[in-house]
Amino acid sequence: MTSGPAKRQHRQEAEPPVTTFTVPYSGISNRLGEAEARALTEVLNQDTLAMGPVSRRFEEAFADYLGAGHVQATNSCTTALFLAAQVLDLNEGDEVITTPQTFWVTPWPLQARGVRIRFADIDPDSLNIDPGAIEALITERTRSIWVVHHGGQAVDMDPVMDIARRHGLTVLEDCAHAPGATYKGRKVGTIGDIGCFSFHSLKNMTTGEGGAFVTRHADLAEKARALGTIHTWGPMAPRSSSRIGPHPRPAYYRDAHTRSAFEYDFTGGYEIGNNYRMSEIAAALGVVQLSKLxxxxxxxxxxxxxxxxxxxxxxxxxxxxxxxxxxxxxxxxxxxxxxxxxxxxxxxxxxxxxxxxxxxxxxxxxxxxxxxxxxxxxxxxxxxxxxxxxxxxxxxxxxxxxxxxxxxxxxxxxxxxxxxxxxxxxxxxx
Ligand SMILES: Cc1ncc(COP(=O)(O)O)c(C=O)c1O
Known part of the structure; x- marks a missing residue:
């Protein structure tokens, strides 16, 4: 049998070369231990591995740790950023200012929605966005500033927030590198309107893959909760009768979606959500890793x-x-x-x-x-x-x-x- 290029490619991916580096670039940020193993054993005995008590516990613990904001655990920072672009309603015709010195995923959700991206230059020491480069890029279409706390050092947030306030813009903090980092004593991710975190294997704390969407606004949190879990979001009004055709509302049902079918009508368009949820297994790791952060x-x-x-x-x-x-x-x-x-x-x-x-x-x-x-x-x-x-x-x-x-x-x-x-x-x- 001959092996074509596609097959060789597959073999290469399946068998990475053994590293000979004295100081390799490790694939994991910290070695997990007994406490993580115990938490995994416990969660595997639960009655569910999805949408259960541990993800809620992790969200509460992370909100507590940050000291502000509503937390929604996600399955990556990428999905938290996609959720953010949707929750902030950024669309074609809008412009967002961000940094060129970041992982390409930061602007991807904007790119995917047809938003125009304007890159503000960086401070060459911190590698963070230079607040002094932002204002010149603002046009009547600018809606938001997306900063990244590069490498784990907070952006100079005061001037960024001041610009945002003066121009009526929202601010998103990409905190993938910075769980636990502070700016003037406040945890990053709670200063702007939305913070997005990563708990990928390489990050300062890890759940394997994982992330969090954080916002200090109750209305954005509510919208994110719906759109981050395959519900829909749009203006609704109670129905005058809870009948569908000849069928009255059944006495016994459990599903929220079914319930709303009897009780509400949309009064305008709606948006469709996605499954961005963190699993119970990842959350179990998250609870332990957070305690060590x-x-x-x-x-x-x-x-x-x-x-x-x-x-x-x-x-x-x-x-x-x-x-x-x-x-x-x-x-x-x-x-x-x-x-x-x-x-x-x-x-x-x-x-x-x-x-x-x-x-x-x-x-x-x-x-x-x-x-x-x-x-x-x-x-x-x-x-x-x-x-x-x-x-x-x-x-x-x-x-x-x-x-x-x-x-x-x-x-x-x-x-x-x-x-x-x-x-x-x-x-x-x-
Ligand atoms: C700045 C930045 N934002 C977002 C991400 C995406 O994180 P995730 O891998 O959790 O999707 C990364 C990943 O390395 C990152 O470095």
Missing amino acids: DQLNARRQEIAQTLDGGLQDIPGISVQRHRPESPHIHHLYTLFYDPAEVGAPKDAFIELMQETEGIEIVLRYFPLHLLPEFRALGHQYGECPAAERTYFDHQVQLPIYTHLTDAQIIHMIEALQRSVATLQRRGARS
């Missing part, structure tokens, strides 16, 4: 502090500025490389770090406006110079997760010292 974030901060200290005297390397109003919880660890000072391009540095030192480098993120999907809409190089300069010349992310060993952390510091010294020597020789 502050500790997990503290471990990331400790690793980042060691790295910051170890890198501070390496020529051509700088680290992110500390901002007391928005402590970094380091979903990502970002450093900046200076090609002019080292005398070699960033790619040469990354090649040495990967190929010679065995540190798996994954860059977060390619400027979105330069993806083919956005270039096809007329976006082009030069639109966000700080995002472009930072990505192509300076920014580097090192692997960070709570189970990094001290030896791996020291190896990363020494590898950086060696790589820069090697490149400087090569430069001096040529």
